[in-house]
Amino acid sequence: xxxxxxxxxxxxxxxxxxxxxxxxxxxxxxxxxxxxxxxxxxxxxxxxxxxxxxxxxxxxxxxxxxxxxxxxxxxxxxxxxxxxxxxxxxxxxxxxxxxxxxxxxxxxxxxxxxxxxxxxxxxxxxxxxxxxxxxxxxxxxxxxxxxxxxxxxxxxxxxxxxx
Amino acid sequence: xxxxxxxxxxxxxxxxxxxxxxxxxxxxxxxxxxxxxxxxxxxxxxxxxxxxxxxxxxxxxxxxxxxxxxxxxxxxxxxxxxxxxxxxxxxxxxxxxxxxxxxxxxxxxxxxxxxxxxxxxxxxxxxxxxxxxxxxxxxxxxxxxxxxxxxxxxxxxxxxxxxxxxxxxxxxxxxxxxxxxxxxxxxxxxxxxxxxxxxxxxxxxxxxxxxxxxxxxxxxxxxxxxxxxxxxxxxxxxxxxxxxxxxxxxxxxxxxxxxxxxxxxxxxxxxxxxxxxxxxxxxxxxxxxxxxxxxxxxxxxxxxxxxxxxxxxxxxxxxxxxxxxxxxxxxxxxxxxxxxxxxxxxxxxxxxxxxxxxxxxxxxxxxxxxxxxxxxxxxxxxxxxxxxxxxxxxxxxxxxxxxxxxxxxxxxxxxxxxxxxxxxxxxxxxxxxxxxxxxxxxxxxxxxxxxxxxxxxxxxxxxxxxxxxxxxxxxxxxxxxxxxxxxxxxxxxxxxxxxxxxxxxxxxxxxxxxxxxxxxxxxxxxxxxxxxxxxxxxxxxxxxxxxxxxxxxxxxxxxxxxxxxxxxxxxxxxxxxxxxxxxxxx
Numbered sequence: 001x002x003x004x005x006x007x008x009x010x011x012x013x014x015x016x017x018x019x020x021x022x023x024x025x026x027x028x029x030x031x032x033x034x035x036x037x038x039x040x041x042x043x044x045x046x047x048x049x050x051x052x053x054x055x056x057x058x059x060x061x062x063x064x065x066x067x068x069x070x071x072x073x074x075x076x077x078x079x080x081x082x083x084x085x086x087x088x089x090x091x092x093x094x095x096x097x098x099x100x101x102x103x104x105x106x107x108x109x110x111x112x113x114x115x116x117x118x119x120x121x122x123x124x125x126x127x128x129x130x131x132x133x134x135x136x137x138x139x140x141x142x143x144x145x146x147x148x149x150x151x152x153x154x155x156x157x158x159x160x161x162x163x
Numbered sequence: 164x165x166x167x168x169x170x171x172x173x174x175x176x177x178x179x180x181x182x183x184x185x186x187x188x189x190x191x192x193x194x195x196x197x198x199x200x201x202x203x204x205x206x207x208x209x210x211x212x213x214x215x216x217x218x219x220x221x222x223x224x225x226x227x228x229x230x231x232x233x234x235x236x237x238x239x240x241x242x243x244x245x246x247x248x249x250x251x252x253x254x255x256x257x258x259x260x261x262x263x264x265x266x267x268x269x270x271x272x273x274x275x276x277x278x279x280x281x282x283x284x285x286x287x288x289x290x291x292x293x294x295x296x297x298x299x300x301x302x303x304x305x306x307x308x309x310x311x312x313x314x315x316x317x318x319x320x321x322x323x324x325x326x327x328x329x330x331x332x333x334x335x336x337x338x339x340x341x342x343x344x345x346x347x348x349x350x351x352x353x354x355x356x357x358x359x360x361x362x363x364x365x366x367x368x369x370x371x372x373x374x375x376x377x378x379x380x381x382x383x384x385x386x387x388x389x390x391x392x393x394x395x396x397x398x399x400x401x402x403x404x405x406x407x408x409x410x411x412x413x414x415x416x417x418x419x420x421x422x423x424x425x426x427x428x429x430x431x432x433x434x435x436x437x438x439x440x441x442x443x444x445x446x447x448x449x450x451x452x453x454x455x456x457x458x459x460x461x462x463x464x465x466x467x468x469x470x471x472x473x474x475x476x477x478x479x480x481x482x483x484x485x486x487x488x489x490x491x492x493x494x495x496x497x498x499x500x501x502x503x504x505x506x507x508x509x510x511x512x513x514x515x516x517x518x519x520x521x522x523x524x525x526x527x528x529x530x531x532x533x534x535x536x537x538x539x540x541x542x543x544x545x546x547x548x549x550x551x552x553x554x555x556x557x558x559x560x561x562x563x564x565x566x567x568x569x570x571x572x573x574x575x576x577x578x579x580x581x582x583x584x585x586x587x588x589x590x591x592x593x594x595x596x597x598x599x600x601x602x603x604x605x606x607x608x609x610x611x612x613x614x615x616x617x618x619x620x621x622x623x624x625x626x627x628x629x630x631x632x633x634x635x636x637x638x639x640x641x642x643x644x645x646x647x648x649x650x651x652x653x654x655x656x657x658x659x660x661x662x663x664x665x666x667x668x669x670x671x672x673x674x675x676x677x678x679x680x681x682x683x684x685x686x687x688x689x690x691x692x693x694x695x696x697x698x699x700x701x702x703x704x705x706x707x708x709x710x711x712x713x714x715x716x717x718x719x720x721x722x723x724x725x726x727x728x729x730x731x732x733x734x735x736x737x738x739x740x741x742x743x744x745x746x747x748x749x
Contacts, residue, residue: 010344013293014281025286055472062469068290068310071344163343 002031003057004076004083004153006161007046010069011037018067019046028052028060032085032128032150043071043163047152049128072161080156086123087131088113090145093120097142108134119144127151165331168297169194172261172323175304177204178336181232183223183596184208185216189236190276191263194328208596208625211617213240215589217247218615221256221318222586222593225576226551228381230312231258231593237265238276241322242283246583248318249287253580254402255379257316259307260288266326267295280322289317297330305340314347315467316379348466351483351491359437359462359479360495363393366435366460367507368514371395372418375402375579376440376465376485378572382406385489386439392496393503396515398426400441401564402579409568410548415515416524419447420718421561424523424733425515427716427724431457432514438463440485443475444580451475453723464488521733523716524565532709533682535559535634538689539566542604542632545689550574550602553590555611556582558640561714563606585614591629592622602630602693609635609705610659619672622701630692631703633665636710644713648728649720669703676703 009015016035023030028050035046050060057075064073076083093101093115105112105122108130114121124134128151135146155161166174172195176184185208188196199207210216213235220231235244241262251258265274281293290310292303300323307319363369377386383406390397390413397407398418407414416423418430430436430448436459441447448454451474461477463470464485471480481488526536539562542550552567553576554560560577569575576594578586591605605612612633622629634640642657666676675697679688685706692702715730722728 014285014291017282018285021285055476059469059473062471066467066469068342068345 001053002049002051004081004151005048005050005061005064006074006076006153007048007064007070008038008072008161008163009044009046009067010071011042011044012069015044015069016046018069019048019064022063022067023050023060026059026063028056032148034150034152045161047150049151071163074155074161076153076155079159081153081159082156083127083151083153084125085128085131085151086125086149087134088121088123088147089134089143090119090121091138092118092142092144094118097139101138101142104134104138108137110134164333166334167194167198167328168300168323168330168332169198169328171297171300171332171334172304172328173198173202174334175301175336176232177202179230179304179308181205182229183220184232184234185210185219185223185593186234187213187216187236187240189240189263191237191265191325192234192240192328194325195234195261195263195323207234208592208621210589210621212615213243214247214585215592215615215618215621217244217258217260218250218586218589219593219596220258220260221247221251222553222576222590223597224256224258224593225590226573226594227597229597230308231256233258233260235260236263236276237280238278240276241278241280245284245287248284248320250578250581250583250586251318252287252289254375254578255316256318257311258318259304259311260318260320262320262322263328264293264322264324267324268326270324280320284320287318288320291320291322293322293324294327295324297327297332300327300332301334301336302340305337306342309340310342310345314345315470348468348482349484349487351464351481351488353491355479355481356488356491356495359464359481360492360499362435362460362462362479363437364499364501364503367504368432368434368511369393369395369503369508370429370433370436371397372400372430372436372438372441373397373403373406374400374439374441377403377406378440380440380466380485382440382486382489383572385486385493388493389489392493394508396429396512398422398430400447400579401577403441404564404575405569405572408570410570415519417564418724420449421565421714421716422718423565424521424716424727424729425518427718427727428518429515430454431724434459436461438465438477439489440465442470442473445474448475449718449724450721453726456723523730523733525730525732526712527731528682529709530682533679533685533706535562535636535706535708535712536566537682538632538634538685538706538708539563539606541686541689542606543567545686545693546602546604550604551576551594551598553577553587553594553603553605555587555605555607555614556584557608557611558636558644558712558714559606559608559611559634561641562634584611587611588615588618588622588629588631591631592618592627595627595629596625604630604632606632606634608640609633609637609662609665610639616668619669619674619701619703623673626699628697628699628701631701633703633705634708635662635665635705636708636712637662638710641714647713665703665705669701674701674703676705678705678707680707
């Protein structure tokens, strides 16, 4: 099953390597990983999307907690949460595709952020599923390039990951 | 007053009360070696290979309550140290390794003797640091010692670039250190402890399974009290030997791949298992699904939450310092009016005694060929069971574990997790330096000993009088045994040809050597080696042993604990070597 892990870790050189090394060394999956500093510059917040059985997810969480630089780990799937991912997708926009791509962007509440005679670049935000749905919905042949950030997640309401 | 980074390293080690530093100089640590030259608070032991420096520091730690320290240079110094670091990591040994690094401006430029030490060591250390700022040098070393010895212990590496060693700063060694992201659990959860006690008191077939965590956690007294107060059967893992005395009737011996019949059968058939600082690894329980085929309730006490439910699901996990948790369990047992079911326990013991009766460690003594088991048994008698024993890896390691009945924790030093051949001699060095008055013997084989044989020179330089018991069967014995059993007697590259004359070799290094070829000479030579006359000398005892001897019992690949391959006298077919029975012999 797909899980979203939120990790608070020391913003130190090598901390990211430790997390990534742990996943590869123990044969865990990383579907996506995103990391950046928080409002406290000494801390980084990482979101890892992974999948595995409950036992595997439990081991991943324990192993992450064991890393000296990891301050806190939560599995967002344990309760209500919000997930967002950003995708920039460059599509061919010529002939009848030009109008069609504009329409598709509107339907998915995307924004066209760069326009040339032959291309649009569309910015799309949402759950990873929504971004997948967009890719499925458009003709593969018109997609020139996609770049995705990987999912970021946060707990709903009063559920807060902080020191 | 400002002092150099190199002096800060030395002063920090002094502040930590370090007694010995095991190391090897080189370009990137010349500054630190210069600072060592100017001090006398700790001694430096110059090994002959960096791997041995780490092993010796590891053994110093294993055989005492202190943190071992190794010091090596950058590049090849660091890579040579890696095997030693991984060995310590797999067995959770607290130690600090200081490595030199090329100057910070040269990092990443493929400088001479540059390697990404922090990167290479990352998967086999508890933690590591690259110190880029001299202002953080002292506090980093303080943190390194703190992290190494707290929680589940482990090796911590500090990489110090040469320019940081040369820079100047004021020296302040912090009294204490706290790391907000590292807060090891100490006390167990009271509710869980209560559940564990209740489960134990309701048991019909209880069993106590004691691992290396009980040794590392200093919980031997509590283990003994728990086992003896209730008269429970118990077993020690390879790493736990000595936590409960090997010669006590309540101890069923070591369990696992080469455990005794009774220890493994009790493990398989118990109904309540108390696991103390043990991790249900593959060499202990073999296949998890076969182990859990007989339903049992499991209490698992461990300081490391990730050790719990890793291979086997447990009913009562208790995360905490094993000593503190056991102490609370003992207090609770005293307050609880409930008593364990004495009749059930008596019939459980009767079953165990039936398993024990045939003596699965019995071997056939020979007048002509030296049996390796006989050498270990005789060593046990000659040393009064009081020696610190180190071993390498292979058949001799298993015979040492089976036949030397360790009475105390920290008396048995071996590479249980990583299984590193070549640890035996450097382990003996570190143990002897930590315990100058103890008798230290290294039980090894002709293959393992050659992996760090150069340390005979170090032993000469520092007058380290260990006794080397070489069980020389001219084979990589455990490899040969597996080839015999699983590979149709195809002994691929397991014969050790062109062996040196070990007696002459020992003499060339300035030591004493004996070659022993007859069983009737074994005891006399051992007595001589441990006599007052040779007390100050390293003695190399080369025993030419029976080449065909195998380690039994044995839990083969993919077999359950109750599917042991047994010694000849316990086999249904009377021990025809050609038709060994791998079936369920229970």
